[in-house]
Amino acid sequence: MIGVLVFPDFQLLDAAGPISVFEIAGRFAGNASAIRVLAETPGAVRSSSGVEWLARGLRPAAAISTLIVAGGEGVREAARSARVLAFVRAAARRGVRIASVCSGAYILAEAGLLDGRRATTHWQRTRHFLTAYPKVKLEPDRIFVRDGDIWSSAGISAGIDLALALVAEDFGEEIAQQTARQLVIYHRRSGGQSQFSSLLELKAPTGRFGPLLSWAREHLDAPLTVEHLAERAGMSSRHFTRAFIAETGTTPSKAVERLRIEVARQQVQSSSAAIERVAEVTGFRDPERMRRAFIRAFGQPPQSLRRAARAG
Known part of the structure; x- marks a missing residue:
């Protein structure tokens, strides 16, 4: 029962x-x-x-x-x-x-x-x-x-x-x-997937912006501004933003941050790379900027997640 x-x-x-x-x-x-x-x-x-x-x-x-x-x-x-x-x-x-x-x-x-x-x-x-x-x-x-x-x-x-x-x-x-x-x-x-990756996974990969998000994930160290993404999608910035929100339920900038957070989290937890290096290769540039993003997403800074992963 x-x-x-x-x-x-x-x-x-x-x-x-x-x-x-x-x-x-x-x-x-x-x-x-x-x-x-x-x-x-x-x-x-x-x-x-x-x-x-x-x-x-x-x-x-x-x-x-x-x-x-x-x-x-x-x-x-x-x-x-x-x-x-x-x-x-x-x-x-x-x-x-x-x-x-x-x-x-x-x-x-x-x-x-x-x-x-x-x-x-x-x-x-x-x-x-x-x-x-x-x-x-x-x-x-x-x-x-x-x-x-x-x-x-x-x-x-x-x-x-x-x-x-x-x-x-x-x-x-x-x-x-x-x-x-x-x-x-x-x-x-x-269960091992992230709550944040799921927000994109549910709405984007099978839609028309799936390939764009996949490309963005492989180029997180690029600027990935709205203008940059719109150009790659072959659309004006205004039309791209409207279409992206309608299809994915989030803005392009928030989607990019979630991708960066997810990849950075994986690197923080599974590699020994310096936090500064992880911030650089995932496009956060500034470790403090990445720390604030982690706290918004997970309630903890990168160092805490790394310690928890090593302890586990």
Whole structure:
């Protein structure tokens, strides 16, 4: 049985995404798992969108094999509930596989399930999370992270990636891929990918600006201004900017920064090159500029990510 824990002002898609994954996977596998929505107070639970879900109470449920904890605006209040925390801890003691979506990680952290464990959450919450839960080995740029039977993921779409990974564990990779295709997902992302690379991956590579972004990634030490990119695309700067935003959902300059951040992160974590050299070859030029970009993206400077990678 799949249990999905919600609370007042939960994010609807944090729960609906994984539920849909398990529903479709069960049909393909011919072995559908029962799915139950759970809440501290049984009955109608209002999401942050105003849509209400009917939930069961938190009575001990030995049949639950996987517990998925949603995130959302109401997570801080839920993380202060003694009943919610006791329920999550009891599930962990029974060996239940537990997963959080987005800020649902706060509930797992407050319950003590993430102490000493690797975990992730939405990148916007990184700085606060690191301060609030210093015992957690937060990996701020991961799409999802597994540490034993405890899983955690970033935002809404990452919850779907996490659920697909759970399906692959339960039913095999082929069922997971069939489920992804049914959901019209281009492909199933692994947890090791960056939240930032995913923003471009979801919208750009298969579109008309895919080749341009691939070229930019190979020439990060070039200026890569809007004018430079527009010229390479054979468009005026104004038309290029409008078209790029419409297709990718971000500006050219932000896209380039994300590419630089991702490549720089990989070099910082996997090589011994000096930080100054990484900043130079990835187009940041100034190490301080790269440091500020890292803090915006990951909540940590390059040196911290390098130390964490070496420690791991």
